[in-house]
Amino acid sequence: xxxxxxxxxxxxxxxxxxxxxxxxxxxxxxxxxxxYDVERFGILHVGNPKHADVLVxxxxxxxxxxxxxxxxxxxxxxxxxVVAMGVCTSxxxxxxxxxxxxxxxxKVIPVDIFVPGCPPRPEAMLDGIxxxxxxxETKRTTPGTIPARKPLLTLVPPxxxxxxxxxxxxEA
Amino acid sequence: xxxxxxxxxxxxxxxxAPVWGALLAGIDRVLTARIQSRIGPPLLQPIYDTxxxxxxxxxxxxxxxxxxxxxxxxxxxxxLILLLCGQDSLMFLFVFAFSxxxxxxxxxxxxSPYSRIGSQREIMLMVAYEPxxxxxxxxxxxxxxxxxxxxxxxxxxxxxxxxxxxxxxxLVVMAIKLQKSPFDIATSHHAHQELxxxxxxxxxxxxxxxxxxxxxxxxxxxxxxxMLFWASSPLIGFLLACASYFLMIVxxxxxxxxxxxxxxxxxxxxxxxxxATNVLWLYL
Numbered sequence: 001x002x003x004x005x006x007x008x009x010x011x012x013x014x015x016x017x018x019x020x021x022x023x024x025x026x027x028x029x030x031x032x033x034x035x036y037d038v039e040r041f042g043i044l045h046v047g048n049p050k051h052a053d054v055l056v057x058x059x060x061x062x063x064x065x066x067x068x069x070x071x072x073x074x075x076x077x078x079x080x081x082v083v084a085m086g087v088c089t090s091x092x093x094x095x096x097x098x099x100x101x102x103x104x105x106x107k108v109i110p111v112d113i114f115v116p117g118c119p120p121r122p123e124a125m126l127d128g129i130x131x132x133x134x135x136x137e138t139k140r141t142t143p144g145t146i147p148a149r150k151p152l153l154t155l156v157p158p159x160x161x162x163x164x165x166x167x168x169x170x171e172a
Numbered sequence: 173x174x175x176x177x178x179x180x181x182x183x184x185x186x187x188x189a190p191v192w193g194a195l196l197a198g199i200d201r202v203l204t205a206r207i208q209s210r211i212g213p214p215l216l217q218p219i220y221d222t223x224x225x226x227x228x229x230x231x232x233x234x235x236x237x238x239x240x241x242x243x244x245x246x247x248x249x250x251x252l253i254l255l256l257c258g259q260d261s262l263m264f265l266f267v268f269a270f271s272x273x274x275x276x277x278x279x280x281x282x283x284s285p286y287s288r289i290g291s292q293r294e295i296m297l298m299v300a301y302e303p304x305x306x307x308x309x310x311x312x313x314x315x316x317x318x319x320x321x322x323x324x325x326x327x328x329x330x331x332x333x334x335x336x337x338x339x340x341x342x343l344v345v346m347a348i349k350l351q352k353s354p355f356d357i358a359t360s361h362h363a364h365q366e367l368x369x370x371x372x373x374x375x376x377x378x379x380x381x382x383x384x385x386x387x388x389x390x391x392x393x394x395x396x397x398x399m400l401f402w403a404s405s406p407l408i409g410f411l412l413a414c415a416s417y418f419l420m421i422v423x424x425x426x427x428x429x430x431x432x433x434x435x436x437x438x439x440x441x442x443x444x445x446x447x448a449t450n451v452l453w454l455y456l
Contacts, residue, residue, distance in 0.1 A: 005219070005220050005223045005224075007223075007224045007227055009217075009220040009224070010217065010220045010221040010224045012221075034208060034209045034210045037205070037210040037211050037212070039201070039205060039210065039212055039213050040205075040210070040211045040212060040213060041213075042213050042214070042217050042220060042221070044221075046369070047368045047369065048368050048369050048373055050231065050373070050374065050375070050376035051369065051372075051376060051380060053224070053228075075231075077228045077229035077230070077231050077376050077377045078228070078229040079228070079229075140227065
């Protein structure tokens with residue numbers, strides 16, 4: 001009986017602000033509002049990693065919080081998935097050049113889904129969480145994480161000569 | 173109805189209690205979502221949640237924690253059996269209280285401060301509501317002249333008509349036991365900014381599922397307890413219980429969470445006065 005109901009039907013999400021500017025966090029909380037209503041997918045926002053299935057991380061990782069991030073990740077019982085929200089979680093984003101910034105969170109914990117954006121729209125976040133929740137079922141039978149592809153489109157700051165922003169495609 | 177028939181019926185009601193409790197929880201979540209103008213989860217979401225938790229990796233802080241989780245469930249089922257068999261009401265109260273106490277001990281046996289705070293609050297809640305339950309049983313004794321829960325069915329008038337004030341006080345107890353606002357202070361699905369999850373913070377996976385199932389049984393038990401107030405007709409009793417449960421959901425959405433001390437003060441003044449007045453009226 002228990003195998004007919006998929007574990008992906010009730011992804012409980014714990015949200016960890018790793019070094020974020022709060023932009024992603026505010027957009028993430030918008031998912032809970034009546035307009036987006038994540039609960040219709042069975043998603044519950046819990047405050048405790050021990051109850052969670054999905055770890056949503058916002059912000060880049062630095063020397064101070066890498067240990068905390070690892071600790072939160074380790075406390076989640078298997079099967080678990082990690083969703084990296086926003087561009088900071090994949091490359092360090094606006095903090096990338098900071099003296100203390102280590103870069104993306106994939107340097108500390110295995111990431112299943114990257115959701116690009118600064119910040120991503122609530123729809124993109126919902127897509128990311130649901131894609132991650134679908135992985136829970138396969139992870140239950142075959143543990144382990146296949147490293148996710150990073151967002152391919154990267155914005156490069158304008159050079160002194162040419163005005164305006166140019167988008168270049170970089171292989172991550 | 174023969175003995176075999178009634179035994180079968182009680183066994184069926186006990187086995188179905190977790191499912192019924194989960195369905196009530198599902199109705200609660202859908203209704204709450206509709207009140208907040210959301211769509212809400214599927215009706216069977218609490219069942220999906222519990223089945224998922226049962227299949228998660230078991231992580232424990234210490235072994236005694238598991239014993240208390242199972243004791244919580246076992247005593248809750250025993251209390252339900254006592255209620256359905258119409259057994260001694262004081263014994264029922266004792267077993268029901270010990271079930272909650274197991275949960276408190278489970279919360280106390282770990283080092284998490286949130287778990288300890290949740291347990292302490294649960295003890296304060298017990299202090300707040302137990303007198304009302306005892307007054308309810310004393311009132312039933314004054315009506316039926318015995319302490320058997322089963323004699324509510326043979327009472328000359330439905331208990332709701334002889335004990336209306338006690339019923340109102342009991343509704344508040346029901347709100348506390350169902351962890352509804354303004355009384356969801358010991359453990360709450362919604363208070364994770366202030367209490368994380370209170371008592372159940374250190375439970376995860378299958379052991380959290382055991383506590384969830386115990387709560388479903390508790391919900392069903394409270395539902396049957398309301399039906400006791402109109403035990404002569406199961407249909408009216410059922411409708412009364414449905415109306416009470418609906419009231420709980422509306423109150424849950426209309427109130428903010430209040431403090432433990434406020435709850436104790438409220439229960440020991442307003443609710444206790446109501447229940448005591450009713451008992452005094454029956455006694456005279």
